[in-house]
Amino acid sequence: MLPGEAAPEIPSDSATVTGVEPASSADDRSRLQVAMLQTENAILERPLICKVCNSAPVRELYLPCGHLDSCSECTKALDNCPTCCAQIRATVKIFFA
Numbered sequence: 264m265l266p267g268e269a270a271p272e273i274p275s276d277s278a279t280v281t282g283v284e285p286a287s288s289a290d291d292r293s294r295l296q297v298a299m300l301q302t303e304n305a306i307l308e309r310p311l312i313c314k315v316c317n318s319a320p321v322r323e324l325y326l327p328c329g330h331l332d333s334c335s336e337c338t339k340a341l342d343n344c345p346t347c348c349a350q351i352r353a354t355v356k357i358f359f360a
């Protein structure tokens with residue numbers, strides 16, 4: 264080091280400002296995650312029951328609307344979705360693992 268040369272000074276408090284997030288956005292994100300988990304739990308805990316016969320578990324998903332409303336037996340007799348009245352063009356069998 265030459266005489267008279269000063270070591271560069273780093274202002275200690277301006278170096279630590281980056282990386283601070285507004286508290287509200289982190290809050291919203293965790294609230295959304297909680298809501299999603301609660302929805303998932305509700306689906307897992309309460310098996311869907313056919314809305315037509317009210318006894319058998321739901322086994323068919325309607326296309327294209329995507330609603331889950333009826334068991335395999337009742338789906339055969341349906342032309343339209345009981346929830347949104349959309350025409351059922353195809354059905355997909357669903358299985359809960």
Ligand SMILES: [Zn+2]
Nearest residue numbers: 313316334337
């Ligand atoms: Zn049924």
Ligand SMILES: [Zn+2]
Nearest residue numbers: 328330344347
């Ligand atoms: Zn529907």
